[in-house]
Amino acid sequence: MTxxxxxxxxxxxxxxxxxxxxxxxxxxxxxxxxxxxxDDPELFWFSPRDDGTVHGYKALVDLTENFFMLDxxxxxxxxxxxxxxxxxxxxxxxxxxxxxxxxxxxRGQPANWEDVRWTGVLEKRDGRWLIVQMHFSSPxxx
Numbered sequence: 559m560t561x562x563x564x565x566x567x568x569x570x571x572x573x574x575x576x577x578x579x580x581x582x583x584x585x586x587x588x589x590x591x592x593x594x595x596x597d598d599p600e601l602f603w604f605s606p607r608d609d610g611t612v613h614g615y616k617a618l619v620d621l622t623e624n625f626f627m628l629d630x631x632x633x634x635x636x637x638x639x640x641x642x643x644x645x646x647x648x649x650x651x652x653x654x655x656x657x658x659x660x661x662x663x664x665r666g667q668p669a670n671w672e673d674v675r676w677t678g679v680l681e682k683r684d685g686r687w688l689i690v691q692m693h694f695s696s697p698x699x700x
Contacts, residue, residue: 586633630664633661633662637659640655657675
């Protein structure tokens with residue numbers, strides 16, 4: 559395989575991880591979600607609200623089990639726009655940015671993230687791309 563086809567294969571794998579990290583909720587396939595993230599105490603992401611910030615894989619598992627898996631939570635759909643993926647020269651780190659619409663319900667009421675800025679970092683570990691850091695934020699100038 560040429561280096562260009564390796565890069566394209568990595569980009570496709572990274573894109574799949576990014577989509578699965580959000581899309582898993584439609585079927586509540588928590589194992590799919592967990593497969594997207596590094597099982598690491600340094601896993602981290604900021605959410606638009608501080609109470610949604612995650613630090614460590616255990617916190618991800620707790621959030622998944624005690625929020626997303628509840629019957630009160632229902633994933634309705636999502637759209638990722640303007641996704642840009644970059645891969646380091648070493649080929650083992652990638653970063654991305656996009657806009658995200660994530661449509662959900664909590665206890666039958668809309669609980670959406672609309673036009674959220676989404677960035678993240680993935681690391682290739684044992685041949686698998688895993689998210690190690692993310693940041694979600696809402697523009698304040700609207």
